[in-house]
Structures are given as C-alpha cells and as structure tokens.
Amino acid sequence: MGSLGPAPTLEACLERIERVDPQAYARTRNHLLGAVTGLSPWITHGMVTLREVAALLHRRHRLEVQHKLVFELGWRAYFRHVWAHRKGGIRASLHPGPLPDSAYASRLPPDIREARCGVPAVDQAIRTLYSTGLLHNHARMWLASYVVHLRRIHWRAGADWMIGHLLDGDLASNHLSWQWVAGTASRKPYLFNAENVARYAPREWWSPASAIDRSYAELETIARGAAPTAPPASPPYAQPAAPPASLPAAPAARPGGIDEPAPASLESTPATTLPLVLEAEAVWVLHPWALRAPAPHPQGKTWTVVGCLPHEAMGQHAWSARRLAWVSEALRNQARHLYRSFDDLADAVQPGRMIGTWAEPHLSPFLGARITGFEERPLFAPVARRCDSFSRWWTVATTNIRTLEELLDST
Numbered sequence: 001m002g003s004l005g006p007a008p009t010l011e012a013c014l015e016r017i018e019r020v021d022p023q024a025y026a027r028t029r030n031h032l033l034g035a036v037t038g039l040s041p042w043i044t045h046g047m048v049t050l051r052e053v054a055a056l057l058h059r060r061h062r063l064e065v066q067h068k069l070v071f072e073l074g075w076r077a078y079f080r081h082v083w084a085h086r087k088g089g090i091r092a093s094l095h096p097g098p099l100p101d102s103a104y105a106s107r108l109p110p111d112i113r114e115a116r117c118g119v120p121a122v123d124q125a126i127r128t129l130y131s132t133g134l135l136h137n138h139a140r141m142w143l144a145s146y147v148v149h150l151r152r153i154h155w156r157a158g159a160d161w162m163i164g165h166l167l168d169g170d171l172a173s174n175h176l177s178w179q180w181v182a183g184t185a186s187r188k189p190y191l192f193n194a195e196n197v198a199r200y201a202p203r204e205w206w207s208p209a210s211a212i213d214r215s216y217a218e219l220e221t222i223a224r225g226a227a228p229t230a231p232p233a234s235p236p237y238a239q240p241a242a243p244p245a246s247l248p249a250a251p252a253a254r255p256g257g258i259d260e261p262a263p264a265s266l267e268s269t270p271a272t273t274l275p276l277v278l279e280a281e282a283v284w285v286l287h288p289w290a291l292r293a294p295a296p297h298p299q300g301k302t303w304t305v306v307g308c309l310p311h312e313a314m315g316q317h318a319w320s321a322r323r324l325a326w327v328s329e330a331l332r333n334q335a336r337h338l339y340r341s342f343d344d345l346a347d348a349v350q351p352g353r354m355i356g357t358w359a360e361p362h363l364s365p366f367l368g369a370r371i372t373g374f375e376e377r378p379l380f381a382p383v384a385r386r387c388d389s390f391s392r393w394w395t396v397a398t399t400n401i402r403t404l405e406e407l408l409d410s411t
C-alpha cells in the first residue's frame with residue numbers, strides 16, 4: 001500500500017496545522033516541494049472543518065482574507081457551493097468544453113492506468129497517486145490536463161478513476177476540478193507544457209522531448225481538435241541549472257508500468273454484528289465525512305457516539321484500501337459500535353430517541369427520516385445565488401471583509 005501517510009487522528013491534524021507557515025505557503029504553493037499544508041485528508045473526512053482550520057490559523061497568524069491560503073480554502077467552499085446548487089448535475093459537463101463530449105473517449109487506457117504513458121511528469125504523478133493516495137494540486141492539474149486534452153479522454157473517466165485512488169477524494173473538489181481543467185466549468189481549457197513542469201517539479205518529473213514538450217499555441221490547437229504533431233527531439237527551453245531535491249514519496253519509475261491497485265471491498269468493513277439495541281437517550285453518528293465531535297444536543301442530553309460506514313453512500317464511487325483503512329481506524333478510535341448502513345443503525349436505536357449527525361452532501365440522500373442532520377457553522381457566509389465562476393463567488397462571499405478575523409466573525 002506504499003507509505004503510511006498521515007495518521008487518522010485529531011492530534012496529527014492539529015500538529016499539522018501548528019506547522020503551517022502561511023508566508024512560505026504563499027511563496028511556494030505551486031511548487032511540488034512547496035510548503036503546502038497537507039491538510040486535505042482531515043478536512044475531507046470532516047475531522048476538522050474549514051472554519052476550525054481558519055480559527056486555529058488565526059490564533060498564530062494575522063492573515064488578510066485575500067491571503068493565498070484563505071483563498072485556497074475558499075476553493076473548497078466554492079466547489080461545495082456549486083454542488084449545493086447543481087446537485088448530481090456536477091457529474092456531467094456543466095457547459096460545453098472546447099470539443100463536444102462525444103469527441104472524447106469514455107475509458108482510461110491501460111498505459112495511463114499502469115503509469116507507462118511515457119511522459120515522466122504524468123507517470124510520476126500516477127505512481128505517486130497509487131503509492132500515497134495524495135498528489136500536489138499542480139500534479140493533479142497536469143495529470144488531468146494530459147488525460148483530457150492530449151489523450152482526448154472524457155474528464156468524467158479521469159475523475160471517476162482518480163477519486164477511487166485518493167485519500168482525500170471529495171466529489172465536489174475532484175469532479176469540478178476535472179471540469180475546470182477540461183473547460184466544462186471554466187472559460188478555457190487548462191494547459192501545461194514541459195517547461196512548466198521543469199519550473200515547478202523535481203528533475204525526475206521533467207519531460208523534455210515528450211508529448212507535452214510543445215508551445216501553448218500548439219497545445220491550444222490540439223485541445224480544440226487538431227491532431228498532435230510529433231514532439232521535438234530536444235527541449236527548446238533552458239533547463240534549470242540546479243534541480244531541487246526529490247519528493248520523498250515519488251517511487252522509482254518502472255518501464256513496464258505498475259499494477260493499478262484494486263479498489264477496496266466495502267464488505268470488508270468492520271461492523272457490529274448483533275442487532276444491538278442501544279439504550280442511549282440520544283445517539284450521535286460519526287461517518288466518513290464527519291469524524292469529529294458532536295454538535296451540542298438541542299435539549300442538553302448526552303450523546304452516545306456510534307460510527308457508521310454507510311455502504312449506500314460510500315458506494316457512489318470506488319474507495320482505495322488505504323482510504324477505507326484510514327476511515328475505519330478513525331471510526332474505531334472514537335466509537336465502540338459500528339454500522340454498515342443508516343437503516344441498520346436506525347433499527348438499533350429505540351423509537352423516539354434522537355439520532356443526530358453532521359449534515360454532509362455525500363450522504364444526505366441516504367440519511368432517512370430518523371436521522372437529523374446538523375449543519376456545521378461555515379467559514380464563508382452562504383451565497384444564495386448560484387455563481388458560475390470562483391471569482392464571482394469570492395467577491396460576493398468576501399464583500400467588505402478585510403481580515404481572516406472579520407471573516408470568522410461574519411458567520
């Protein structure tokens with residue numbers, strides 16, 4: 001399964017937040033070796049909310065709301081805004097991209113799945129994805145752009161594949177980012193070339209004389225339907241003289257490619273076997289998207305905390321074995337009883353007793369009548385009218401707000 005990765009505990013998350021250096025982040029975020037936070041597994045699984053991250057950052061740093069890090073937290077909130085408005089519609093192209101949907105292949109070919117497409121930056125990205133479940137934002141963009149625009153594969157095939165390997169897979173951030181790259185949720189396709197890779201990635205990612213070693217003008221014509229010409233035999237740009245150190249997680253290249261890890265079987269998830277009747281006065285449910293402390297009970301009662309790995313909601317896309325193990329361990333650490341569906345859980349609680357959980361769009365269609373979803377306190381004030389661009393949403397969400405402190409006070 002590759003590297004052990006981030007521990008599924010609140011302590012590990014808080015320690016990571018302590019170490020965030022916002023100034024270094026702003027300077028180096030686009031570099032694969034840059035000072036990114038690495039917080040996405042804990043944020044995705046609701047061990048902390050965006051608001052809690054921002055409040056903890058505010059304790060140590062005085063940040064403007066326009067700071068790069070607050071802005072990036074905004075991207076996650078923006079994708080959730082789009083999801084709230086478009087619902088399941090985010091699984092289809094939001095508007096036409098550079099080519100009609102029918103121009104793209106619907107399946108990911110084996111050379112991509114096996115990390116042997118021959119473009120070092122892309123093969124490195126896939127190996128890193130498989131061995132860690134995580135990938136730097138820039139590498140995700142390169143991988144998606146190569147798949148969609150140079151291989152002409154539909155973004156949906158790429159998005160469905162990638163989310164099944166991510167430790168931080170989030171339907172809104174993942175599928176809408178793929179659409180942003182594809183140009184079906186943005187004004188133009190996102191394109192990158194070998195020169196861009198050489199600027200931001202360690203040497204083993206550099207890809208001279210490969211399919212991405214082209215001018216942006218040529219990439220643009222390919223994305224809009226032209227057949228690619230052969231890439232140049234030697235790099236037409238100056239390579240940086242001093243390559244940065246290697247990314248620790250990047251595994252070695254294998255000419256014959258590597259096997260794609262098989263998805264986890266949900267049947268292997270731990271569960272309380274007996275139809276145990278809980279004698280609790282109120283039951284709080286932890287689930288894979290909300291592994292954090294309960295909301296206060298409206299009548300001040302004490303929650304008995306149980307866990308649920310709701311197969312009905314989790315079956316929406318593939319889960320890697322690493323991610324399933326991560327979430328299962330976090331649940332086992334916090335709850336004695338685990339259930340595999342909300343129905344099983346509701347059956348185990350005496351009628352009339354409240355069952356609460358944090359509301360979350362991944363599972364809201366599956367909650368059922370007995371479970372009450374509590375809304376978290378957001379970091380950004382909800383924007384009622386749908387915004388079709390991040391900049392529009394950001395302008396509305398941060399109007400008259402100057403600092404992170406003011407943002408925290410605004411909701």
Ligand SMILES: Cc1cc2nc3c(=O)[nH]c(=O)nc-3n(C[C@H](O)[C@H](O)[C@H](O)COP(=O)(O)OP(=O)(O)OC[C@H]3O[C@@H](n4cnc5c(N)ncnc54)[C@H](O)[C@@H]3O)c2cc1C
Pocket residue numbers: 029036037038039040041043044072073075076077079135136137138140141144163166168169170171173174175177178181
């Ligand atoms: C094709 C593609 C697929 C992606 N899929 C996912 C996904 O499934 N889950 C996911 O959490 N992010 C996804 N992202 C967004 C982004 O790449 C990751 O959030 C980020 O790389 C996580 O690393 P980090 O925690 O060090 O981020 P940092 O840069 O340190 O940012 C801190 C936090 O801000 C949020 N954030 C930062 N950048 C973005 C962004 N561009 N979009 C949304 N949120 C952002 C995340 O919650 C992140 O943990 C995707 C991006 C692309 C281009």
